[in-house]
Amino acid sequence: MTIALAATTAAPAEPVTAGPAEPAARVLTGDRPTGRLHLGHYFGTLANRVRLQKGGADLFVVIADFQVLTDRDVADDLPRYVEELLLDYLAVGIDPDRATIFTHSSVPALNQLLLPFLSLVSVAELRRNPTVKDEINHSRQSSVSGLMFTYPAHQAADILFCKAGLVPVGQDQLPHLEITRTIARRFNDRYPATGSPVFPEPEALLSAAPLLLGTDGTKMSKSRDNAISLAADADETARLIRGAKTDADRHITYDPERRPEVASLLLLASLCLDREPAVLAEEIGSGGAAALKRCVTEAVNGFLAPIRARRAELARDPGHLRAVLRAGNERADAVAEATLDEVRAAMSSRY
Incomplete structure (x- = not known):
C-alpha cells in the first residue's frame, strides 16, 4: 500500500x-x-x-x-x-x-x-x-x-x-x-x-x-504494463520474460549497481528458488541472456503453479x-x- x-x-x-x-x-x-x-x-x-x-x-x-x-x-x-x-x-x-x-x-x-x-x-x-x-x-x-x-x-x-x-x-x-x-x-x-x-x-x-524491476527495466507496476501478474499463465509468463530488458554483456553476473536489469532477473529467480542470486549467476555464466531468461521462466512458473491452481479453484465459486x-x-x-x-x-x- x-x-x-x-x-x-x-x-x-x-x-x-x-x-x-x-x-x-x-x-x-x-x-x-x-x-x-x-x-x-x-x-x-x-x-x-x-x-x-x-x-x-x-x-x-x-x-x-x-x-x-x-x-x-x-x-x-x-x-x-x-x-x-x-x-x-x-x-x-x-x-x-x-x-x-x-x-x-x-x-x-x-x-x-x-x-x-x-x-x-x-x-x-x-x-x-x-x-x-x-x-x-x-x-x-x-x-x-x-x-x-x-x-x-x-x-x-x-x-x-x-x-x-x-x-x-x-x-x-x-x-x-x-x-x-x-x-x-x-x-x-x-x-x-x-x-x-x-x-x-x-x-x-x-x-x-529489494525492489524488483519490471520487464522494461523500470519499477514493476500494474499501471506501466511491465509486470508479471500472479494470474498470468505459463505461456504468458514465458513471453514476458523473453521480452525483458537485459544488456549487451553475454557473461551473466550479479551486479545490481552496474547491471540492474540482469540483477533484477537473477533476484526474481533466486526468490522463487530460495537461492542466492550470485550463485545462479555463476551457474549461468557465459550462457547469456537466453539462458538467464530460461532459468527465470522455469523458476517463476514453478513457484506460481500452486498459486495459479488455487486461484482457478476459487474463481469457480x-x-x-x-x-x-x-x-x-x-x-x-x-x-x-x-x-x-x-x-x-x-x-x-x-x-
Missing part, C-alpha cells in the same frame, strides 16, 4: 524488518483495485501479510476502491478488478477466517475520518508529498482533481480507523508512512483524551526483498467471494464506527 509523506520536525519511525510477528499485533495493508497483483507485490508485501497472519497478527486488508478515482476520471470495470484482487489475496494464502478483507466504499465511518484528518495537514505539505507528485506524473486524467491532494490523508484514515500498529511496505514506500504518524500525533496533541491517546503512531514493516467480502465489510464497519465514536468524544462533537 502506498502511504504518503508530510514534512515534520519529528524523526521518521525506524522500520521493523520482517521477522517473527508479535501475536495480536494489528496490521493494515491493502491495494487499489486497478489490475491483477504481480510478483513485485508478492515479494514486496503479500508474503509478509501471510507470515504475519500465521504469526497471529490481526490483519486488516483494504481493497481501496474509492482511491481508484485518485488518478482516473472513472473507475472502469471496478467489480471485476475487486474480484481479481480478492482472488489474488486468497490464492497466496490470506485466510478470510483470520483476516478482515474489506472495501473502502462499504465502510462509511472510515471515510468520515478524512474530514478531521485534513484539518491536521497543510496544503503545502500535501503539495510536496512525493506520492502525490508521482501519481500526478502517471495520472490518466486530463487535469488533476482535488481528490489527488486528499490521497495521503485518506490513506491515514485507512490505517488509523483500525488503530493499526504495523504497516507492511516496500523500501521505496518508507517515506509515505510519515504523514499517518504526523496526523496521529497532531490529533492526539490537539484533542487530548482523558485516558490513552486516541491513535497510535504506526511503524513500517519492511520486506527483506463467486458466491464464496461475495461472502468473504460481506463478512469483512461488516467487521471493518463495526471497528470504524467505534473509532469514529472515540474521535467524536475527543472533539466534543457527540450530540
Whole structure:
C-alpha cells in the first residue's frame, strides 16, 4: 500500500524488518483495485501479510476502491478488478477466517475520518508529498482533481480507523508512512483524551526483498504494463520474460549497481528458488541472456503453479467471494464506527 509523506520536525519511525510477528499485533495493508497483483507485490508485501497472519497478527486488508478515482476520471470495470484482487489475496494464502478483507466504499465511518484528518495537514505539505507528485506524473486524467491532494490523508484514515500498529511496505514506500504518524500525533496533541491517546503512531514493516524491476527495466507496476501478474499463465509468463530488458554483456553476473536489469532477473529467480542470486549467476555464466531468461521462466512458473491452481479453484465459486467480502465489510464497519465514536468524544462533537 502506498502511504504518503508530510514534512515534520519529528524523526521518521525506524522500520521493523520482517521477522517473527508479535501475536495480536494489528496490521493494515491493502491495494487499489486497478489490475491483477504481480510478483513485485508478492515479494514486496503479500508474503509478509501471510507470515504475519500465521504469526497471529490481526490483519486488516483494504481493497481501496474509492482511491481508484485518485488518478482516473472513472473507475472502469471496478467489480471485476475487486474480484481479481480478492482472488489474488486468497490464492497466496490470506485466510478470510483470520483476516478482515474489506472495501473502502462499504465502510462509511472510515471515510468520515478524512474530514478531521485534513484539518491536521497543510496544503503545502500535501503539495510536496512525493506520492502525490508521482501519481500526478502517471495520472490518466486530463487535469488533476482535488481528490489527488486528499490521497495521503485518506490513506491515514485507512490505517488509523483500525488503530493499526504495523504497516507492511516496500523500501521505496518508507517515506509515505510519515504523514499517518504526523496526523496521529497532531490529533492526539490537539484533542487530548482523558485516558490513552486516541491513535497510535504506526511503524513500517519492511520486506527483506529489494525492489524488483519490471520487464522494461523500470519499477514493476500494474499501471506501466511491465509486470508479471500472479494470474498470468505459463505461456504468458514465458513471453514476458523473453521480452525483458537485459544488456549487451553475454557473461551473466550479479551486479545490481552496474547491471540492474540482469540483477533484477537473477533476484526474481533466486526468490522463487530460495537461492542466492550470485550463485545462479555463476551457474549461468557465459550462457547469456537466453539462458538467464530460461532459468527465470522455469523458476517463476514453478513457484506460481500452486498459486495459479488455487486461484482457478476459487474463481469457480463467486458466491464464496461475495461472502468473504460481506463478512469483512461488516467487521471493518463495526471497528470504524467505534473509532469514529472515540474521535467524536475527543472533539466534543457527540450530540
